[in-house]
Amino acid sequence: MAKDKIRRPRAETPKGFRDYFGAEVTARAAMLRRIAEVYHAYGFDALETSGVETVEALGKFLPDVDRPNEGVFAWQEDVEGAKPGDWLALRYDLTAPLARVYAQHRNDLPTPYRRYAMGPVWRNEKPGPGRFRQFYQCDADTVGAPSVAADAEICAMLADTLEAVGISRGDYIVRVNNRKVLNGVMEVAGVLDPSEPEKFAAERGIVLRAIDKLDRLGTNGVRALLGEGRKDDSGDFTKGAGLGAEQAEVVMGFMEARRDTAPETLARLRELVGGSAMGAEGVDELETIAALLDAQGMGPDRVVIDPSVVRGLGYYTGPVFEAELTFEILDEKGRPRQFGSVAGGGRYDDLVKRFTGQAVPATGVSIGVDRLLAALAAKGRSEAEAQGPVVVTVMDRDRMADYQAMASELRAAGIRAEVYLGNPKNFGNQMKYADRRGSPVAVIEGGDEKDRGVVQIKDLILGAQIAQNATLEEWKDRPSQIEVPRAELVARVRAMIEGQSS
């Protein structure tokens, strides 16, 4: 009695996690393969680290440092032979593990070390509609290359990659900026003193995140965050950077410095960074990147200099870049909006230093694979739904061996096939199953057919078309079910499938 009261486990994913079925999985796998091909062609080698790292190796580099929660899934080691008490966590990106790998294996790796990596990452964030706590990233990074040629190459590769996965030229733009320019501007505005780098760190962090929210909050929202702070629609107040009106104007001017051509934008940036040596260096780097991209035929239809790109992450030290899809989609309320960012990255020269004490220059990009898949789906360009298997129906459960032999023959000929393995009593259920699987053809062999050495093959695609169509006239010449000699099974099924796709 008491037993019956034991509560059954809930059949649910944890909040913020989801399942992917069939074509969702294979479309992602195909996209990852295509991205890897481009990365590989550019000379990057594969690396796969585990999902679990020590918390100390990961460090705290999540963009969302405002929140009290650290944003990772973490727990303590409790097994003998490990290091009980050590904190472990799921990786939140693929860059922190790369820094750990390079520091750990640097004597065995070539320098520069160029690697790509793909896989899930986890963020312990408040789940919400469309916000998942596990998602895929696909990164490429060059570690040990001080030259901005490495950054320019990443931008070019990002543009090539987007086209390789099916985003047409004109539907995306790679935008490039440089943190050094921003630092120069902040020096001018008085929120960075090069001789005391730590002094305004908190303010600079707020400035950075404010600029990063331009898309979402608009000019006024950013201006409020640069000043005293901002109250959002729900009434929550976010403390601002405390800049004076003039200081804020300097920063706003930076964000709006983009002009029609790269030379004009660069000239405007030179004005803004004024006497800041760091700022001038940043502009020089952008100029070099622009020249390198130009030489590779990467024009402003693919990559542009855009000072409003800053990227939220605190660890970037030089060029930063972001790929944005420029076409409009409809949001959940049916309003058109730009699809937005699908990839981003930049130069981070200090991540390896955490481990080794020596600065190692590095730069890389991360593609948000799930967002990119959503974009292709929105454009109606996702992979075609995979075709279901030919279903060999079961008319006589004592002859499973015969049916299995048919499925084997079909598979040996390269045709996806299976025997119906549910309860065969109700033939209607078998047909419903074939329909649900998107099967192109069903094979039927009852006792009568068996005796006569024939099988029935049923065209399920045609059958569905006929079912939708009141006038049967036009289907007359093409029967939806035919009887063929058993020996011709494979050839006739193949012909039927080929007829469907023609």
Place this chain on the structure above:
Amino acid sequence: MAKDKIRRPRAETPKGFRDYFGAEVTARAAMLRRIAEVYHAYGFDALETSGVETVEALGKFLPDVDRPNEGVFAWQEDVEGAKPGDWLALRYDLTAPLARVYAQHRNDLPTPYRRYAMGPVWRNEKPGPGRFRQFYQCDADTVGAPSVAADAEICAMLADTLEAVGISRGDYIVRVNNRKVLNGVMEVAGVLDPSEPEKFAAERGIVLRAIDKLDRLGTNGVRALLGEGRKDDSGDFTKGAGLGAEQAEVVMGFMEARRDTAPETLARLRELVGGSAMGAEGVDELETIAALLDAQGMGPDRVVIDPSVVRGLGYYTGPVFEAELTFEILDEKGRPRQFGSVAGGGRYDDLVKRFTGQAVPATGVSIGVDRLLAALAAKGRSEAEAQGPVVVTVMDRDRMADYQAMASELRAAGIRAEVYLGNPKNFGNQMKYADRRGSPVAVIEGGDEKDRGVVQIKDLILGAQIAQNATLEEWKDRPSQIEVPRAELVARVRAMIEGQSS
């Protein structure tokens, strides 16, 4: 001052985790792709669940239930919007998540639901040499199919899959048994009373795990575990099932019931299960499976009935199977040993019932992808080491754009290529880099070459061969470095690479 004393993070994976580089990653990806192709041809659809599940959904089905630790990595939810206090865990296999998925989505899924899944799973076990806490599985399961035709199909597919990934016929065997037969034997031995199924549960668990250790402990070790218990080499004592000598003999007789042919083995099993109805049903099922496999041409060189296979997992309810590689490898001490198990599975009719209260028949197989890769490597049949990129060297750092243009041209022609992005000052370092990357060709264009409109292309494979060979005579006709017009760069690099592989 104090700052310098801050301890740097250790650049280490947690114990029991590791990194995979280059060809290790791509070889695994290629194997997963090949396995997926076979599963797909058999009519299975892809499913990808997240790495994280609720602890209650996962349940406790790990084979190693002896240990106090539950064997999973788990933590509590602590984020608003989730369910703070709920326990989450990394999945330890792909079967438990499948049961959850089927229970959650059963109204939207076809029945039978046939899915394959691949990805990492995590076990919170004591790490040791070669024992990793994250590893890959690749599963296929049919949910909702009561017939043992589904089990027979899984066995046939497993054999086909092993051959598809490069294991030759004769180098593997799929062994099949049935838990119902074992239960019948235990009924005869008096450790199972069909009218009181819970009564001897603990003893049966010990019997099961003891039989599963036959390979490792030998006959005497198993006999000890069936009786009072066993003291291992380290002096640790494992409590036994407490069977009397006669009872233990019955169980031992079962394990050794395999005969030369399937009919003889089945006849012997019928003797052993005596009057047990459950045991007789199990033997009938094995007979059906043998007949179905036979009809598909799966002879005893590929699949055999073998009563010594039991599989450690507690949740199996009917047929169980295991794929074993039969060739010898050398262990870490240089002694030959059989490679052993690389895949296993069976029928588990009660996993979905945990959630829904209704029994749902299911059967499936899980391939240990990392072990299978190790096996292929041991046989020298792993994927060939991937070729490194053509390296365009940097002779003049002001002409990076020229070098990038060369790399772009090569890539556009389908040749993997990159510009050297490290510090170009030392040309020797550039050559060392190319060597380390396994580059086939280096491209060199100094100021002099630029002026003359030519480039040097250097055959690094040939260069390495010459370096190893004292007599240069045989290389006379094929210089390791040639000068070619800049316009012929792509064609001549391609010809050089093709010459290397011929």
